Amino acid sequence: MAIINMRPNIWQLYFKRFGSCVYVIRMGQHNILVDTSSKDNEEELLHELKKLKIEPRDVHYVLLTHTHSDHIQNLDLFPNAKVISKENIKEFLLPRWRVIETPGHTKDSICFLHEEVLFSGDTIFNIGIGRTDFPESEPEKMRDSLDKLKKVNYEILAPGHV
Numbered sequence: 001m002a003i004i005n006m007r008p009n010i011w012q013l014y015f016k017r018f019g020s021c022v023y024v025i026r027m028g029q030h031n032i033l034v035d036t037s038s039k040d041n042e043e044e045l046l047h048e049l050k051k052l053k054i055e056p057r058d059v060h061y062v063l064l065t066h067t068h069s070d071h072i073q074n075l076d077l078f079p080n081a082k083v084i085s086k087e088n089i090k091e092f093l094l095p096r097w098r099v100i101e102t103p104g105h106t107k108d109s110i111c112f113l114h115e116e117v118l119f120s121g122d123t124i125f126n127i128g129i130g131r132t133d134f135p136e137s138e139p140e141k142m143r144d145s146l147d148k149l150k151k152v153n154y155e156i157l158a159p160g161h162v
């Protein structure tokens with residue numbers, strides 16, 4: 001388990017056990033998470049949020065890069081969060097965020113860009129790209145999605161796994 005401060009208001013939480021990274025973004029009064037990892041990491045997630053002085057009930061948005069179980073399992077911890085996924089991206093109205101649809105790894109894969117940090121889920125990693133051999137994948141769309149990301153201006157990659 002480790003926590004990395006990527007920007008003054010953005011933290012990366014990653015875990016030893018299987019499960020996605022969780023990103024914490026503070027934007028004015030809003031606390032936003034990107035993905036919620038797996039149940040194996042529930043305790044550590046709560047512990048790290050506490051260190052950041054964020055109560056689960058004070059998480060306002062959870063952004064899901066896609067709905068694989070290792071990215072979404074702790075959603076129940078955040079009763080007041082509005083959950084944003086590909087299904088309802090039109091309802092995500094915070095300023096200075098961009099949502100990029102990147103089907104391939106899954107049909108519902110999306111990436112988020114904020115302050116030149118690209119939250120890329122399992123579409124791209126620091127080394128390599130996400131698998132496209134799941135039943136829920138759309139391998140034929142991966143190339144277009146990768147091309148789309150190449151045109152995005154970002155300074156820091158914040159992938160689903162490190």
Ligand SMILES: [Zn+2]
Binds near residue numbers: 066105
């Ligand atoms: Zn995945």
